[in-house]
Amino acid sequence: MTVCIAEKPSVGKDIARVLGATAQHDGYMEGNGYQVTWTFGHLCELKEPHEYSPLWKTWSLAQLPMIPPRFGIRLKSDKGVEKQFETIKRLMLKADRIINCGDAGQEGELIQRWVIQLTGAKCPVQRLWINSLTEEAIREGFRHLKDQSEYQSLYEAGLSRAIGDWTLGMNATRLYTLKYRQRERDRQGQVYSIGRVQTPTLALIVHRQQEIDHFVPVPYWVLTTRYRDAVFNVIMEEGERGFKTQEEGERALAAIDGLPFTVTDIQKKKGTEAPPRLFDLTSLQVECNRRYGFSADRTLQLIQSLYEKKLTTYPRVDTTFLPDDVYPKCPQIMNGLRAYFHLMERIKGKPLQKSKKVFDNKKVTDHHAIIPTGVPAHGMTEMEEKVYDLVCRRFIGAFYPDCQFETTTVTGQVADIPFKTTGKHITDPAWKILWERNSGAKADDAENRKDDDDENLLPTFTKGESGPHQPSLTEKQTTPPKPYTEATLLRAMETAGKLVDDEELRDALKENGIGRPSTRAAIIETLFRRQYISKEKKNLRPTPTGVELISLIRNNLLKSAELTGQWECKLRQIERREYEARQFLDELKQMVSELVLSVMADN
DSSP states (O other), X not given: OXXXXXXXXXXXXXXXXXXXXXXXXXXXXXXXXXXXXXXXSXXXXXXXXXGTOGGGSSOOGGGOSOOOSSOOEEEOSOHHHHHHHHHHHHHHHTOXXXXXXXXXXXXXXXXXXXXXXXXXXXXXXXXXXXXXXXXXXXXXXXXXXXXXXXXXXXXXXXXXXXXXXXXXXXXXXXXXXXXXHTTOGGGTTOXXXXXXXXXXXXXXXXXXXXXXXXXXXXXXXXXXXXXXXXXXXXXOOTTOOSBSSHHHHHHHHHHHTTSOEEEEEEEEEEEEEOOOOOBOHHHHHHHHHHHHOOOHHHHHHHHHHHHHTTSBOOOOOXXXXXXXXXXXXXXXXXXXXXXXXXXXXXXXXXXXXXXXXXXXXXXXXXXXXXXXXXXXXXXXOHHHHHHHHXXXXXXXHTTSOOEEEEEEEEEEEETTEEXXXXXXXXXXXXXXXXXXGGGTOTTOOTTTOOSSSOBSOOOOOOTTOEEOOEEEEEEEEOOOXXXXXXXXXXXXXXXXXXXXXXXXXXXXXXXXXXSOHHHHHHHHHHHHHTTSEEEETTEEEEOHXXXXXXXXXXXXXXXXXXXXXXXXXXXXXXXXXXXXXXXXXXXHHHHXXXXXXXXXTOO
């Protein structure tokens, strides 16, 4: 008998249906030579400190650092979990082979391997690896099963992450709580929770708030003039926003008062704008937060639900590219998006363009970007419809030609003071029609939409023309940095604190991002749950407790997004067999030991 184990009952039942295992039993399905069972996410976890040593049951500085000679796993203490595990164990101990059908990622590999290990099963284990839950994808996956050993490095990366989080979290939380709570008797109940990813994420928010609180606005004066219904700005030296003093501005204003404005040059430049990239999980979370105010966790739940409903592909991905072998399937996917046929007029009746910005085998590892499956859409909630709509429009837009526009730059002069204005005219909107008001876009949002229309349309000017104008001097002030929203925080986590707009640079920085796409939402939710941060409208603010915790941590390793990003890079290298898991754990244990010594010595 072949036993298949999935990560959720719903996924297990989908797989069972495809395999012909239609007889339902308590905790599994059976038929056609298969028994298909499931977990409920994590059934197992690393043991608690007291299970390694009774001395570690009581919180004590004298017992730190706690580093077990060998880590062990245990079943979660839950009656439902225990009952399901007994079913899994009974099936696996009688199995001829086991097929791991867990989510195709690091966490899914770890969840199922721990369960298989705990059962004590000794039969061969194979791995099902699929990008969607459609019947076609499941059948194809079962035709190409691989031996579990091919995913050993993925498991080692997940195990290293779990052990690293346990080692740092358990020790640092007890260390800082016991060391610094002693000073204030009225706060004996305060626990300072510290984590490998959550603490640098909290530090990003705290430091941003401190920048805002300590910001001192600097005034400056901007000289503009209106000529023929176009506003021209004075040209300043590079890096200068305007005049540093009111006196400078008024002297310039007086110098041009009553003199004619003369157009000195007109430059026209054609440009193109490529369609936006397909979604990875982070960019989808960013877009849903920006447009709809969805939290990162809510977006993950919604796209996970769409995946389980077979409407979109595997969501926990960090690439925005597709492999070449998906290209032949794209026309069929398009044909399944019936509600969007009216948006495909421009690309109907001709081969879909194959852009290197969409299809690139070198940018895809185990998973590709999030796209629709082409399965007819039904049974979605209102929120799911919004997420699905974004995914579909991005997918369709990926095959549209670039938007064409023309930028006009007009320079002028009054006396010896130069002015400039710029206008943009879209000559062919191309993919932008997918987001216009009249396209019926559910994702249309006037507040968030930009670049949909022409920007600053200019009159037709002639070089050398001259005439009257209306100058004005306006006082402005420099503005503080903006608080993080979930969207900008996700980007900061993805790039280890470096906020960049350039997609190529962002790709390069992803390697050192903190957390994984699948865990970042949970980290943010943890900070809310522990009352380290709060939300004001969309803005994230640290609480007094969060600020206090970061102020107590003097060790930069614990709160630096950049340094934590380097650890994440090593975990990805373990996955690619470029770095040894043992070395990562040895370095982490040494760091924790040094951390304990340094904090204990702090007077």
